Amino acid sequence: MVANILTSRIMTDLLGGITSGVVIGLVALSLVLVWQSTNVLNFAQGAMAMFATYVGMTQLNHNLNFWLCVLISVLVGFLFGAITERVLVRPLYGKAEINPIVVMVGFLSLLEAVASSIWSSVPRFLTPPFSTTYFQNGGSPTGLSPFALFQIVAAFFVMALVALLFRYTNLGLQLRAAALAPEVARLLGVRVGRLLTLGWALSTAVGAVAAIVISTGDAGLFPANMESVFIAGFIAAAIGGLESPAGALLAGVVIGVIMQFINDYLNSGYAGFVGVILLVISLLIRPQGLFSKSTQRRV
């Protein structure tokens, strides 16, 4: 009986959906971090993370340890995010909202083109340090492999770190203040400019973790490999509320599960379409996002 439940089609889809959902959630979290601090929708988020992953993970070719490559990717992401904010985004503050969108879409194309010319657009397959063979139960495969567990644990680890930082540290308090009330924060001596840079750095580091997880999977690492997960993450962030990190994560997981079921029971071509429908419905019902409290802002 137990074997039946664990290996049933529904359970397999549920676990598979959660696995891809946590990664969508990470992308959504990364978008929320940047939106909250600087009110910029970072369309280049996936491409920036992809770039950082190329820099770090191609070091595997030099026989570097897998985890060391992960660390390099995350650090490169952190620096890349900081530099992007300083050089590309900072001059756009206070301008019309369309300006950063245009710039970031342009940056996205540029990064993909540069990545193709440096590393070519042929996918590279990175061997993860975990098996992708599903756990067996009574001779039938379950929906979970050691690699899928790694994905879930990595995603939750990053989410927990971000939550701890924002909830329980002085730096987190200042980061939240800089996002909620930048002028008040400056009047209290908080160096808001530096914190905005840090917000971008953190966001790109989180994005890099998502990109590593995606790139070590079946699809491999190629310049456009973040595009579909970025769209799903973007929808998750919009549905969950751009102001709510927890809402974005939850929406990511829910979208992952829904898409998995659609892939399996209907047609894999419908998944993207359904994502857009979910977005439209949620925008019609609650334009500010399901978990956002933005209607009751500042006193």
Add this chain to the structure above:
Amino acid sequence: MIAIENLSVQFGAVRALTSVSFRAQTGAVTAVIGANGAGKTTLLRTISGLIQPHDGRILLENRDITQVETEDISRMGVAHVPEGRGVIAEFTVEENLRLGALASKVDVAAGLALQYEQFPVLGQRRKQYAATLSGGERQMLAMARALIAKPKVLLLDEPSLGLAPLVTGELMDTIQELCVKQSLTVLLVEQNAKSALRIAQHALVLHIGSVVADDTAANVAADTKLRRYYLGLND
């Protein structure tokens, strides 16, 4: 002590302040009064570096701070409680206070203890979100958050706004008491001229961006012309 010399501020073609000069002394409350649009808020925002003047200088204890960034002016000991108070509603009382202490060299725990002693109501509500506080309590929180960093200068923008007369009276007494006890330089911007003049030693009357009177509070309060034309106080 804070000294303003020939300060002029312009928004596009509109002059908000025209050659404003005065001094605010340590241990005294200097009231800045005048009608809506007189430039009172602009004056405070320019001192804090939120607005760049197009002419003139601002001196904090003889140091020119005209070009200094807002966050550094705050770190140099100028606390600005903005109009509408700027309490962060999504933060608890204690988080608001901690935020005020972090950028300074003050020990956070000691600072919190001192402010809870000074404003007992904040101690009772430390875990509550600032959104749940009454107007008077929010003003207390905004003041405590400014004071926790041990500032030298306190800039208060319309603290009586939206408060009942009784609460305003108590608040003004608190301001006066703190000013003397902690040797603060207080710049008190008020539309409520009567309340402000009651506790101030010095007063500055602004009218469409210019200083029309710079005298002791007693003299300004006694000047019938000023009272009638600029302060809207009818006897």
